[in-house]
Amino acid sequence: MRSIMKLISKWLFSNLLPSNLQDYIRGYHRSAVLKFHIKRLIQTPENYINLESDASRALMDRIIYGWGNPDWSADSRYLQACAAAALKSNSNILECGSGITTLVMAAVTQSSSIQLLALEHVSQWAERLDSVLRDFGFTNCKVLHVPLTNYQKFDWYDKRKFDNGSYSLVVCDGPPGSTKGGRYGLLPIMHKQLQKGSTILLDDCQRADETKILEQWSSEYQLDYKISGTDKKYADITFLGQ
Numbered sequence: 001m002r003s004i005m006k007l008i009s010k011w012l013f014s015n016l017l018p019s020n021l022q023d024y025i026r027g028y029h030r031s032a033v034l035k036f037h038i039k040r041l042i043q044t045p046e047n048y049i050n051l052e053s054d055a056s057r058a059l060m061d062r063i064i065y066g067w068g069n070p071d072w073s074a075d076s077r078y079l080q081a082c083a084a085a086a087l088k089s090n091s092n093i094l095e096c097g098s099g100i101t102t103l104v105m106a107a108v109t110q111s112s113s114i115q116l117l118a119l120e121h122v123s124q125w126a127e128r129l130d131s132v133l134r135d136f137g138f139t140n141c142k143v144l145h146v147p148l149t150n151y152q153k154f155d156w157y158d159k160r161k162f163d164n165g166s167y168s169l170v171v172c173d174g175p176p177g178s179t180k181g182g183r184y185g186l187l188p189i190m191h192k193q194l195q196k197g198s199t200i201l202l203d204d205c206q207r208a209d210e211t212k213i214l215e216q217w218s219s220e221y222q223l224d225y226k227i228s229g230t231d232k233k234y235a236d237i238t239f240l241g242q
């Protein structure tokens with residue numbers, strides 16, 4: 001009976017309301033869902049980082065829905081891994097390619113002294129995230145618009161535009177694969193700023209480009225890694241030095 005009622009209200013919603021009103025209601029619903037679930041994450045972060053827990057994955061799925069950028073967002077398993085690593089991190093976090101991963105990590109670290117720096121090469125995305133971070137009052141996280149620059153063999157975020165911090169965790173989900181060299185530039189440009197034993201979470205390792213980047217990094221630096229995930233895969237890398 002309940003599912004019939006649901007089908008009828010879905011039909012009425014799609015067929016009777018003008019499309020701009022439908023978009024407004026969907027946007028309002030998404031924003032409420034995002035707020036509700038990010039607040040749950042803030043209250044008890046440790047309840048949502050178990051990589052095997054269905055409840056934790058369900059929460060991340062609601063957060064992805066609420067963010068409203070599903071084709072470009074991390075999946076729930078990568079989000080869980082980011083949240084767990086951020087909660088465990090004992091010093092500052094660097095993120096390459098901002099979005100829902102940034103918001104989740106800011107939520108789980110907001111009461112700690114950990115600072116999160118997110119690099120974003122597209123100004124509109126940096127502005128959107130900055131305004132959401134401000135709405136939530138997350139002062140431990142900064143999203144910086146940093147254009148990509150050419151480092152001869154690859155493009156990467158322009159290192160002159162951000163500070164020389166030291167990091168124990170890097171969430172590597174950008175720049176996009178369509179840029180020259182994709183995410184390869186992280187280690188050539190940043191390895192001196194990564195602590196020995198630091199974690200790098202490299203997303204999209206089901207793709208040939210990220211597999212090649214892992215092979216290149218492995219031949220140029222000391223690192224161990226484990227591939228996780230289901231359809232979408234990520235590498236959990238321990239950086240051991242040059």
Ligand SMILES: C[S@@+](CC[C@H](N)C(=O)[O-])C[C@H]1O[C@@H](n2cnc3c(N)ncnc32)[C@H](O)[C@@H]1O
Nearest residue numbers: 072073074097098099100101122125173174176
């Ligand atoms: C894979 S996305 C990063 C996603 C982020 N880690 C998350 O989980 O939300 C990498 C880059 O793609 C760009 N991007 C994000 N959403 C996009 C969209 N809908 N269309 C085009 N580019 C997008 C942004 O510049 C972002 O830094």
